[in-house]
Amino acid sequence: MLIVRFVPPGAERPAVGVRAADTVTELPVGSVGELLGLPLADLRAALATTGAVHAAADVALLPPVDQRMEVWAAGVTYQRSREARITESERAADVYDLVYDAQRPELFFKSASWRVTGDGESVSVRTDSEIDVPEPELGLVVNRHAEVVGYTVVNDMSSRTIEGVNPLYLPQAKIYLGGCAVGPGVRPVWEVADPYALTIELTIHRDGEVVWSGATSTSLLRRGFDELVAYLFRAEVFPDGVVLATGTALVPDLPFTLAAGDRVAITVGEVGTLTSTVVSGKEPLAWLATGRERRGDTR
Template sequence: MLIVRFLSPGADRPSVGVRAADTVTELPVAGLGELLGLPLTELRAALATTGAVHDAADVRLLPPVDQRMEVWAAGVTYQRSREARITESERSADVYDLVYDAERPELFFKSSAWRVTGDGESVSVRTDSEIDVPEPELGLVVNAHAEIVGYTVVNDMSSRSIEGVNPLYLPQAKIYLGGCAVGPGIRPVWEVADPYALAIELVIHRDGEVVWSGETSTSLLRRKFDELTGYLFRADVFPDGVVLATGTALVPDLPFTLAAGDRVAITVGEVGTLTSTVVSGKEGMSWLADSR
């Protein structure tokens, strides 16, 4: 089962539904934010309600974020990420050692809902950056009550060259139009037996060829999900829920960089596959601002 946002044929506004096999069943809610405002037990019951049924092939899936939802991310949560950040940093490599070993995790805002792209849509690389990479991550879907209710796939796009100059440039390296993709849907938490044993795969295609690929597992994650969620909710509220990306362990070696036209595929076991096409600059993302 996947909880999805979608457009059905002829519809002028998105719906929320449950995808199972080859069908999508609508739910009687105004949006994901309404669903994620419920406690976990009530959300689970709400998924049992029935509505119009569509052929999955006839609907267009949208990113599983809407209304006042936000996307946040955790950094330096895997040993590989720690090593990559140290390698790219020109002056402040010790910062990444300190945050990896610290009691308090690194958490940062990633995107508002309207900026997020979904499966089959595009992500962008900044035109003022020399080295840009996708960061494949398991995303926690957390309701307004700080309960983890599901999992999704996140592409936390990143400019390694900008952050490498100075860690304080992290917002510019991470937060920009086309810098975040989420999808294809939300796998309910009760359907995943062990979220610390999920395979994560990244494949980058260029001109029909695989130019980079790698695999890892959430078993290598240093932080626990409840720990990350607890810190996120310590001094903040998310009335319509939040997606929290849990960090990456797949970082291509320097000087690899994405290029316009590349296709990025991220697969998280038991959750799904998120695909994106790479464009260059905010001009390549003009469709996103227009469509929202």
């Protein structure tokens, strides 16, 4: 099953439900954030209380983040990521070596819920950057009690140009309108036997052709999920839960860059596939500030 956020047919407000096969069944909760306020055992019980049933083809999926949820990310958690950061860095390559081997992981804020796009929507490349890439990642869905309750797919868009000049520019390279996509839903933690054995695939299409593709596995992670979550919650609270992207091992070689019109597909085994169309600049995604292009999305 997938826990999904969606707009039911004819409805004015989003709903939360469970997708199984070709149907979506509503849950009696107002938001994903409300679900993530529950302890894991109570959340699992809540999924058994159901309401109206819809054909999956008749609902509009939304990103599975809302309310006061945030998206955070971990960096340099795979050997490939360390190598890519060192290659692109102009002045501070040793920073990435140090954080890879350090006790404390790199964790950074990625997005507020209202800036997140979902499956079938768009991501953006910055107009002041020459090289921009998607970063396909397994996302941990964590409740307010610091328990991992599920998994999702994250596209942690990144400006390699900006971060490469100076690691202190990381926020500008990572946090911008159109820089984060999450979806299509949340796979409950109890349905994934081994989260350290999941395939992650990235495919980039341009003009109908595949221009880049690659695959990796979460088995190559340098750090454990419990460790990352523990550090995230050391000095923070997340009353409506949080999505924590766990880092990437798929980075296109320089000088590859995304272009407007590209289609990015990220698949995480047992979790799902997240697709996005690339646009340039913030103007095509200005609607995120109002949600008007999403029927009923009033986050």
